[in-house]
Amino acid sequence: MSERHAILRPNPLSRWLIHAAVYAIALTMLIPFAWMIATSLKTRGEAISSTPTLLPPGWPWQWQWDNYAQAWETANLGRYYINSAVVAIVVTLLAGVHNALAGFALAKMRFAGRRATFTMLLLVMMLPVQVSFIFAYVICGWLGYVDNYQALIVPFLASAFGIFYMRQAIASVPDDLLDAGRIDGFGDFEIFAYIIVPSIKPAVAALAIFTFIASWNSFFWPLIVIDSNDMATLPLAVASLSSQYYTDSWPVQMAAATIITVPLILVFLLFQRAFVEGITLTGIKG
Template sequence: MSKQMKSTIAYTLLILGSVIMIFPFVWMVSTSLKTALDVYTLSIFPENPTFGNYLRIFQDTLFGKWFINSIIIAVVTTLSVAFFDTLVGYIIAKFKFIGKTIIFIAILSTLMVPTEMLIIPWYLMSSQFGWVDNYWGLLFPGLMTGFGVFLMKQFMEGIPDDLLDAARVDGLGEFKIFWKIAIPQVWPAISALCIFTFLSNWNAFLWPLIVLESAEIFTLPVGLSFFASGEFESQWELIMAGATITALPLILVFFLLQRHIIKGITLTGLK
């Protein structure tokens, strides 16, 4: 088989795969622009497109509140993970103290425990501290991650010790060394960690479903599930409008930070 034939087959398969992956998204957006009478037609593109469905979900539901809740949770957890995981990774990588290896092994062991097994301890802790059905209950499981500590520790080890010692000789304190010297050296890794953390918290469903009771503080995935199974169960045009809005921030993050996502995946794989 010639090289040109192989390339043709490869591109054909890639195009077919792309169409298969993109088609559900196109159908979702198309349905969100249809009227109730046009939803069950087989046409991909609506004959009379309307944005009224998007207005209805904000007027008739708590969708706007759910959107704000998701933004708050995703942004706060991302900032927390970026700071604390980087700080802990720096300390483990660059300081010598008793029990460092044991602590690092304990952190790594959390990566081996499925999230489903942590749900009951999380819920019991939330009940004891009064965090059920509030923002704290949503936030605390994601404020630090074992993966982030491990990732940042690996990158911090690549910073030359001589560079840090030179900063100490110049009179910088340890926190300033971390903030002004170490962080700029590992910024690509921090960017990748922030992207992955934001995406995972934006899409989180199981824990918010369990810890939340009031509709006012639902996140988008939980709110959308109740939205689809409640009074709007058969109104697919409204459900698809909600799903489209839910997906928009992820698409925006991807297009704005595409270079960092690709670089982050590459760096993570290398480490």
């Protein structure tokens, strides 16, 4: 990220008001999550009291930590955690490699059909999943994927968006670097592995985070292709909590919401630097 602008200089009162407005917006981003965690540690009675308190009553060791155990066990979240993690990790790793290779071909290699391929990808990006999912489901059925990990993994091993994103990032790598590699006797794949990938690491990280989040949070497609309880992913399992077991127990629902939310926030905090750098690299900047 380049330097910040010294040029916008409103007067002190305006500055104070702008700070107040932006911090107020940030606060509305946090309050619902604070409320979620607070509620997850209350008893059912405390939660629906008409004089709600921000903190659960009593000392931290008196709070209802048991809600987490209940959410975990009742909804069998351990199993679904593993399902979601396996799917998200495999998809992120493999799709990352496939999208980057395809993006490299489209950005830096000369071959007949390059423009046409790129145009087709842009068109595919506009297709809503609502038009494709019925036959995507039918094809998964033919392949025996329905109700299996494959249904959640194979269709996502490459994506038009991911290829587009990688192509934009790789296009910014100077051609001189590639030529230098060729003089050293590198083949196309070696150039990709030893020159391209190291120079676009932040974009790779950003796409990895996008892919991981999209897979972890994916809701519509699993809802369609997963029927059995065993293969459900975390969002499906947590969604069923509200309808099945605890319609009136906000604390247990909030505990489940916390359980599925926290890992993502941690992943993001860990990688956010690379993520933000990666976005600036992709050529969709001003």
